[in-house]
Amino acid sequence: MKRILFALLLSAGITSVSMAQSAQYEGAMTKQIAMLDDYNNFNPQKLQELANTFERIGAAEKTQWLPFYYAGYCNVMNAFLEKDQSKVDAIADKAAADIAIADTLSPKNDEVYVVKSLIASSRISVDPQSRGKQYGMEAANWQSEAAKINSENPRVYILQGQSLFYTPEQFGGSKTEAKKKFELALQKFSTFKPASSIAPHWGERQAQHLISQIK
Template sequence: MKRILFSICLFVGLASVSMAQSAQYESVMTKNVTMLDDSANFNPDRLLEIGNTFERIAAAEKTQWLPFYYASYCYVMSALMQRDNDKVDDLADKAAVNIEQAEAISPKNDEINCIKSLVATSRIRVDPPTRGMKYGMESAELLAQANQINQENPRVYMLQGQSLFYTPEQFGGSKTEAKKKFQTALEKFSAFKPASAIAPHWGEAYTKGLLAQIK
């Protein structure tokens, strides 16, 4: 009888600890994801700070893919916004390491493919003439794979449109085709429901901004 009671108490105790840890994880993640919803934080240095925080969360929560995902997101966005091209590859490398760790936990994930596509895109800006074809094709292939996984993900269409928008017409870009992608993305955003408060949900305002430039 004592053994049964001990087992029950142990189980309850472990469950309580697990619930507390889960609540703490949700709380700290929500706090930092909310920061990414604030445009005031979208500058290279601030994104690096938030990315470092997500890396620390990831180090403590090694079975969760979202901290690695958001760390990578912050680093690649910082890379894309850098004025100093000498810093881009290092940031892209940091983003790549984190998103690979996220993928190891959650394979065949369309959201992860979107970030991997952005990492490839960020590398182009260092030297477009020599890197454009290689990383442009890599980025497009990753988005095509993401679309196969989930055709309802608005970020896939947004990123495809972004590529068409910024690529010169002589290299396959098209504002007309970009507009179609952005319109599709906004249709998908209107129906999109994130799996949770900390699940990826970025991109709608940015899509509207790019579409407005075309109009």
């Protein structure tokens, strides 16, 4: 009887600690994601701070993919913002290292593949003429893989639209076709429900802004 009582108390104690850790994790993630959602924080310094914090959360949690996903996302956004093209690859490498961990923890994840596509796209800016074909195809492949997993993910269509929007017409770009992709993304957003309060949900405002740029 004493053994049974001890086992029950031990189990209850473990459950209590686990719930406390889960609440602490979600609280920390919620705080950082709210900062990431604030457009005023979309600058190199703040994004780097957020990436570092997400990496620390990931190091503490070890089995959670989302901290490394967000760290990779913050780093790749910094790669796009970097004006010194000689530094872009190093920043993209940081993003790739983070997203590789997320990929290991959550294989065949469409959100992870979306960031992989972004990382490939960020490398094009270093030298569009020599890198466009290689990394453009890589970015498109990751978009395709993401769509196979979840065709309702609106971020897939935002990336497809961006590729068409920023690619010159002589190389296959089209503002008209880009607009269709952005409109499809917004349509998907109207029914999209994130898997949790801390799951990826970015992109709607970005799609709206890009549509406004198309005359």
